[in-house]
Amino acid sequence: xxxxxxxxxxxxxxxxxxxxxxxxxxxxxxxxxxxxxxxxxxxxxxxxxxxxxxxxxxxxxxxxxxxxxxxxxxxxxxxxxxxxxx
Numbered sequence: 001x002x003x004x005x006x007x008x009x010x011x012x013x014x015x016x017x018x019x020x021x022x023x024x025x026x027x028x029x030x031x032x033x034x035x036x037x038x039x040x041x042x043x044x045x046x047x048x049x050x051x052x053x054x055x056x057x058x059x060x061x062x063x064x065x066x067x068x069x070x071x072x073x074x075x076x077x078x079x080x081x082x083x084x085x086x
Contacts, residue, residue, distance in 0.1 A: 042083075043076040 031037060037048045046054070 040072045040076060042079050043072055 033047075033049045033052075035047055038045055039048055039051070040046075044051075
């Protein structure tokens with residue numbers, strides 16, 4: 001026997017999907033290049049636009065690419081892990 005009211009559960013999911021899909025898809029430039037997008041936070045609090053414009057930063061150096069991104073993401077994960085443990 002199942003205690004879940006499957007009809008009500010499916011109706012709730014249907015309503016949520018209708019709400020999500022009722023909005024138009026924004027242009028990626030609206031949310032990628034914005035003051036709210038800090039792709040490497042908390043390790044680096046600069047916005048994506050600031051990072052792209054700062055060509056003197058090490059992100060634009062010879063040792064860049066996926067290895068650099070993974071290193072930064074790992075450091076950010078480690079920082080959050082250390083902050084939230086205490």
